[in-house]
Amino acid sequence: MNRPTTALQDSREALGDLPNPLGLLGVEFIEYTTARPQTLGQSLERLGFRPVARHRSREVLLYRQGDMNVIINAHRAPEDPPLPERATIAAVAFRVRDAASAYRRVLELGAWAVPTRVEVMELNIPAIHGVGASRIYFVDRVGEFSIYDVDFVPIPTVDQHPPTVANLHLFGIVQYIGFERLADWCAFYGELFGFAELPAEQSFGVLTQGRILSSPCGTLHWQLIEPAPDAIDIDPEELLQRVAFGSPDVLSTVAQLKARGVEFVESPSGVHSGSRGALTRPSDTGPTFEFVHDPR
Amino acid sequence: MNLLRSVSSSHFADFGMDTITLAGPLEAKLAAMKAAGFSQVMLAARDIVGHPQGIDAAVAAVKASGLRVTGFQVLRDFEGLSGHLHGYKVDIAKQMVGMARALGAKVLLACSSTSQHASGDPEVIARDLRKLAMLALPHGIKVAYEALSWGRHLNEVHQAWDVVQRADFPNLGMGIDSYHILATDTALERLDEIDPSKIYLVQLADFMWQETRTAQERMETARHFRVFPGEGVHSQALAELLRRLDAMGYRGDYSFEVFNDDYQQLPLPYVAERGRASALWLAESVLKRSVPLPGQMRLRSAA
Numbered sequence: 001m002n003r004p005t006t007a008l009q010d011s012r013e014a015l016g017d018l019p020n021p022l023g024l025l026g027v028e029f030i031e032y033t034t035a036r037p038q039t040l041g042q043s044l045e046r047l048g049f050r051p052v053a054r055h056r057s058r059e060v061l062l063y064r065q066g067d068m069n070v071i072i073n074a075h076r077a078p079e080d081p082p083l084p085e086r087a088t089i090a091a092v093a094f095r096v097r098d099a100a101s102a103y104r105r106v107l108e109l110g111a112w113a114v115p116t117r118v119e120v121m122e123l124n125i126p127a128i129h130g131v132g133a134s135r136i137y138f139v140d141r142v143g144e145f146s147i148y149d150v151d152f153v154p155i156p157t158v159d160q161h162p163p164t165v166a167n168l169h170l171f172g173i174v175q176y177i178g179f180e181r182l183a184d185w186c187a188f189y190g191e192l193f194g195f196a197e198l199p200a201e202q203s204f205g206v207l208t209q210g211r212i213l214s215s216p217c218g219t220l221h222w223q224l225i226e227p228a229p230d231a232i233d234i235d236p237e238e239l240l241q242r243v244a245f246g247s248p249d250v251l252s253t254v255a256q257l258k259a260r261g262v263e264f265v266e267s268p269s270g271v272h273s274g275s276r277g278a279l280t281r282p283s284d285t286g287p288t289f290e291f292v293h294d295p296r
Numbered sequence: 297m298n299l300l301r302s303v304s305s306s307h308f309a310d311f312g313m314d315t316i317t318l319a320g321p322l323e324a325k326l327a328a329m330k331a332a333g334f335s336q337v338m339l340a341a342r343d344i345v346g347h348p349q350g351i352d353a354a355v356a357a358v359k360a361s362g363l364r365v366t367g368f369q370v371l372r373d374f375e376g377l378s379g380h381l382h383g384y385k386v387d388i389a390k391q392m393v394g395m396a397r398a399l400g401a402k403v404l405l406a407c408s409s410t411s412q413h414a415s416g417d418p419e420v421i422a423r424d425l426r427k428l429a430m431l432a433l434p435h436g437i438k439v440a441y442e443a444l445s446w447g448r449h450l451n452e453v454h455q456a457w458d459v460v461q462r463a464d465f466p467n468l469g470m471g472i473d474s475y476h477i478l479a480t481d482t483a484l485e486r487l488d489e490i491d492p493s494k495i496y497l498v499q500l501a502d503f504m505w506q507e508t509r510t511a512q513e514r515m516e517t518a519r520h521f522r523v524f525p526g527e528g529v530h531s532q533a534l535a536e537l538l539r540r541l542d543a544m545g546y547r548g549d550y551s552f553e554v555f556n557d558d559y560q561q562l563p564l565p566y567v568a569e570r571g572r573a574s575a576l577w578l579a580e581s582v583l584k585r586s587v588p589l590p591g592q593m594r595l596r597s598a599a
Contacts, residue, residue: 108427109427110427110428110429110430110433111430112390112431112434129434131434178436183466183467184436184466184467185433186466187430187433187465187466187467188430188433188434191426191430191465192430238436
């Protein structure tokens, strides 16, 4: 897939009405929140992530493989409600050309600012409200002097840049939406970030329900899934449901991850691992992860 | 509830009452509506923030009533402002969205600006309405934009539809109020231009005199002298309005928004019964809706 890596360097030029209005370039990190950080940490480690740093002031760990960063947040302020037992996706951080101007632009369009709670000497990362209780961050400090250098302390003796284990890269996010909410959420991601709807017949992986939006940088897919029609009387929750990883060879990835102890859904008649994709088995304690054939 | 009442209520399930028509505390209004056989209620912010035990208690009272929330009103003078006035209105809008969400309201009513500081540029109005709809979007709330008959730049239904179309946003649509259409004597043919799936709410009221000549007169009449459909002098026009909306394919909610100083000082059951009589007339004589067959599934409407 085409990655326009020059976009981040164009900082001298004003943001115009471009197809990629924020200079979006994929995801800097995904943040989970959970009352059981060790459980999620173990399942991330089976996928090849390594804990590389700890937050300076809170119970927050940074996991990494390749260019993917996952943050596990088990911090809870005394006034906050209890953390969920089961890990949930709390935030997605977009890499953008200029975080401050991206933030101003989306607020001008009607996004809700999230008030930040920054401790002394910590970075103020601008954020807006996303679906449900989730947030969307804007990050422009990528590479040598990154956001993690300020807020996180490296774990001693650990390789800060562990390579990918099974040829994985981030492919996208799956979002559950309410009844008749497809047009709304398409407008949300389209208006604020420049995402575009893929044709309805285009699908990836083994779970092909819903519609897929593609980021203007072409590296991120956002899949919107409506409730099943027979659930018609329930007002369903809207949330970020799971992360999908791309792999050039799903079956080989699955074989490697099975050897590392990852369990997959293998239903003879339903979802099972194949060359198009695979899904890790859901459990009471951890989220599922999806794998999608993507030769990037 | 006797058998006769429960049978007839299946006719008028599409009709509800606005809390602003009744006097007294929120709980008494909800109880009076329920007793009159209504199953939905259009809430006003004042009922919620004015609750003596606070907003949470008001939300709890609405939930406990079992009445479905038709919508939440009203955001005024949002569009067309600039600088700090715009910023101020965005804060107000966010508060309104927050309350609507807490109440389980799916529709927030916004009416066309009366402010002399507001721009009349349709591009500016459309951009601001788009922003308002975006503010409501993550919360699952639709914005129904209504032309006030004394609006500064925009006071007729087809003008509101023009800017809603221009804004072109999935959760931005129309609030239609029969009072304003009658007061401005707008030709009902203008409704035919509107996409019925973009009508999120229809508010109904009549009034007692033939015409309102000035904006000032329209405002005075709207705030003090409205009556229920069937009680005023425009019954024919109201009936035609409803039949036209029905023929267009509108299947959403109707609510009685009757600002009336007399009704504000009469016993609630008496006023609610007048609302009930009005709903029966509209459901059975005007729309002639058939009773749904027993066991027939009723799909939720878009609104």
